[in-house]
Amino acid sequence: MGRIVLDQVSKKFGDVEVIPPLDLTIEDGEFAVFVGPSGCGKSTLLRMIAGLEDLTSGNIEIDSEVVTEVPPSKRGLAMVFQSYALYPHMTVRKNIGFPLRMEKMAPDEIDKRVEAAAQSLNLIDYLDRKPGQLSGGQRQRVAIGRAIVRDPSAFLFDEPLSNLDAALRVGMRLEISEMHERMQTTMIYVTHDQVEAMTMANKIVVLQAGVIEQVGSPLDLYHKPQNVFVAGFIGSPKMNIFSGSEAEKHGAHTIGIRPEHTDVSMTDGTWEGRVGVAEHLGSDTFIHVHDTGLTDMITVRITGDISVKHGDKIYLTPQADQIHKFDAKGQRIA
Amino acid sequence: MAIVAQSSKFSTYGRPVLAWGVGLLFFFPIFWMVLTSFKTDADAVKPEHLIFFTPTFDNYLNMTDNYDYWRFATNSVISAVSATAFTLFVSVPAAYAMAFNPSRSTKDVLMWMLSTKMLPAAAVLYPMIFLAKSIGLYDTHILIITVLSLINLPIAIWMLFTYFKEIPKDIIEAGKMDGVNTWGEIKEILVPLAWGGIASTALLVFIFCWNEAYWTVRLTTIDAATLSKLIEGNRAPEGLFFGRLSAVSTAAVGPIVVLGWFCQKQLVQGLTFGAVK
Ligand SMILES: Nc1ncnc2c1ncn2[C@@H]1O[C@H](COP(=O)(O)OP(=O)(O)OP(=O)(O)O)[C@@H](O)[C@H]1O
Ligand SMILES: [Mg+2]
Numbered sequence: 001m002g003r004i005v006l007d008q009v010s011k012k013f014g015d016v017e018v019i020p021p022l023d024l025t026i027e028d029g030e031f032a033v034f035v036g037p038s039g040c041g042k043s044t045l046l047r048m049i050a051g052l053e054d055l056t057s058g059n060i061e062i063d064s065e066v067v068t069e070v071p072p073s074k075r076g077l078a079m080v081f082q083s084y085a086l087y088p089h090m091t092v093r094k095n096i097g098f099p100l101r102m103e104k105m106a107p108d109e110i111d112k113r114v115e116a117a118a119q120s121l122n123l124i125d126y127l128d129r130k131p132g133q134l135s136g137g138q139r140q141r142v143a144i145g146r147a148i149v150r151d152p153s154a155f156l157f158d159e160p161l162s163n164l165d166a167a168l169r170v171g172m173r174l175e176i177s178e179m180h181e182r183m184q185t186t187m188i189y190v191t192h193d194q195v196e197a198m199t200m201a202n203k204i205v206v207l208q209a210g211v212i213e214q215v216g217s218p219l220d221l222y223h224k225p226q227n228v229f230v231a232g233f234i235g236s237p238k239m240n241i242f243s244g245s246e247a248e249k250h251g252a253h254t255i256g257i258r259p260e261h262t263d264v265s266m267t268d269g270t271w272e273g274r275v276g277v278a279e280h281l282g283s284d285t286f287i288h289v290h291d292t293g294l295t296d297m298i299t300v301r302i303t304g305d306i307s308v309k310h311g312d313k314i315y316l317t318p319q320a321d322q323i324h325k326f327d328a329k330g331q332r333i334a
Numbered sequence: 335m336a337i338v339a340q341s342s343k344f345s346t347y348g349r350p351v352l353a354w355g356v357g358l359l360f361f362f363p364i365f366w367m368v369l370t371s372f373k374t375d376a377d378a379v380k381p382e383h384l385i386f387f388t389p390t391f392d393n394y395l396n397m398t399d400n401y402d403y404w405r406f407a408t409n410s411v412i413s414a415v416s417a418t419a420f421t422l423f424v425s426v427p428a429a430y431a432m433a434f435n436p437s438r439s440t441k442d443v444l445m446w447m448l449s450t451k452m453l454p455a456a457a458v459l460y461p462m463i464f465l466a467k468s469i470g471l472y473d474t475h476i477l478i479i480t481v482l483s484l485i486n487l488p489i490a491i492w493m494l495f496t497y498f499k500e501i502p503k504d505i506i507e508a509g510k511m512d513g514v515n516t517w518g519e520i521k522e523i524l525v526p527l528a529w530g531g532i533a534s535t536a537l538l539v540f541i542f543c544w545n546e547a548y549w550t551v552r553l554t555t556i557d558a559a560t561l562s563k564l565i566e567g568n569r570a571p572e573g574l575f576f577g578r579l580s581a582v583s584t585a586a587v588g589p590i591v592v593l594g595w596f597c598q599k600q601l602v603q604g605l606t607f608g609a610v611k
Contacts, residue, residue, distance in 0.1 A: 052507050072510040079511040085504035089526045098522075099512040146512065 002154035002186030009058035019210035036207035078147035086131040154186035228330040242295035252325035259301035261322035269315025371580035378576035393581030414543035417482035429494035497531030561586035
């Protein structure tokens with residue numbers, strides 16, 4: 001069980017309010033992702049849940065029990081750090097078994113559990129090595145192994161994949177998602193990578209400057225961003241967002257249209273522009289269009305390959321039902 | 335190119351010469367003391383026997399008759415070992431708290447501790463003597479152990495603090511998440527990781543305790559008197575017995591020199607405050 005409730009939780013470092021009071025509920029078994037730009041307070045929020053950082057005000061409940069004053073060691077949560085934070089003086093076996101040893105579990109039971117965890121993480125051959133003799137990906141697995149052996153009520157991950165190379169990152173992303181499907185344990189995952197957020201989460205919490213901008217499922221956020229910030233943050237390539245007379249035509253202060261919701265023609269369309277750079281990915285083509293008179297650059301995404309080159313005249317037509325409208329404060333207009 | 339050549343010339347010839355020069359300069363008094371310890375008291379003061387003399391072991395053989403060497407040596411061992419143990423017992427948790435749970439005033443506390451080392455010891459000499467006498471601890475092991483611990487605590491805490499600072503905070507936090515309490519953090523994570531640093535600190539504190547003379551000489555008479563007191567006490571009124579004195583001095587510093595020799599690496603590490611990995 002791991003239902004986590006934050007009630008008017010806030011954090012100040014000295015006089016600087018990093019997180020103004022916020023409320024948030026993470027249901028048991030949910031995969032929640034905190035996402036936002038660097039310095040927005042994701043780690044701080046996670047560390048407060050872990051108990052590694054004191055709250056300035058508010059309360060945290062885990063399974064209806066207030067844990068605000070409970071030390072991290074007694075909260076029953078497991079954490080995977082960005083730096084892995086393995087114990088360099090212990091072997092992989094000792095590292096993974098450490099939390100169990102601290103629970104004073106019987107040595108044979110510890111051995112059994114460590115072997116099982118190592119098996120599921122492909123670490124069996126490395127059990128007697130020290131962390132210094134492992135690759136980054138293997139260290140990451142050990143850190144995960146140390147977290148899973150003791151059946152925590154929730155897992156906390158702070159950018160666990162950011163030190164891995166791109167290919168490994170995708171692999172580990174899948175493994176963690178698999179792990180969640182299998183165990184159905186609450187997970188809170190911090191990242192600044194919106195692709196990770198979209199692919200892994202049941203619930204995404206978008207943060208900016210310590211404020212929750214929106215909470216929702218990945219597709220909620222994609223289809224109905226509550227404000228300009230979320231609209232620009234979620235989705236890749238970024239949504240095209242601009243204000244001015246074109247927006248006013250739609251009865252809004254600002255409008256946004258995703259690159260994949262814009263049709264392209266070489267002969268006619270709503271907006272006219274010139275091709276800047278075309279990025280050919282094979283499956284898709286991203287075309288960056290200039291001189292539209294709307295904003296500096298509009299990005300469009302075409303499925304498949306299309307042969308355009310720098311300087312070509314091009315016409316764009318937004319799909320009418322996919323235009324996002326925002327008022328002067330940047331809030332979504334229903 | 336010229337600069338490279340020059341600097342490499344310095345490191346192949348200049349540096350060793352300089353190092354040996356400084357080394358010999360520091361070593362000379364010890365060499366002289368050892369040399370003198372093999373002369374008779376009479377030879378020791380004769381210029382013609384400066385280098386050439388008939389060596390004798392009498393000074394060493396008679397040492398336990400001339401001076402009560404073993405009692406002083408035992409006292410030195412008791413006070414240095416206990417004071418080192420007590421210093422570590424206090425400084426490890428203190429440095430741990432300062433390194434991993436610093437408060438606003440941690441920096442100030444550290445500076446303040448260091449500033450106590452700048453206080454001239456003589457300024458508190460009489461208060462200390464009167465205090466010790468009035469609470470009946472004058473010339474006791476308890477007093478010497480306490481004083482030795484107190485004067486070494488600042489340096490021990492500083493050294494350990496610098497070592498502990500090098501341990502990533504994440505590792506300690508991982509320990510907390512894995513269910514370790516404060517004592518467990520020290521025992522299971524901190525001590526194994528900082529073992530080298532703790533050993534260097536212990537060694538250095540032990541050497542300082544062993545060599546300490548200012549307080550041990552003034553706060554003891556017989557019962558708790560250490561080897562420092564033995565040497566100091568032999569400025570006999572009927573003249574100096576240089577041969578005997580050198581022998582007893584050699585025997586006093588001998589153990590620590592041998593210890594230092596075997597632990598050179600740790601010592602260098604300790605003296606550079608963890609800057610050298
Ligand atoms: N111990 C601290 N003392 C003072 N300020 C801090 C401390 N820790 C974090 N901050 C500040 O709090 C803000 C939020 O930091 P936090 O580490 O939570 O950001 P983040 O969202 O995790 O960023 P990143 O994606 O770069 O990890 C930052 O502006 C940071 O400077
Ligand atoms: Mg962070």
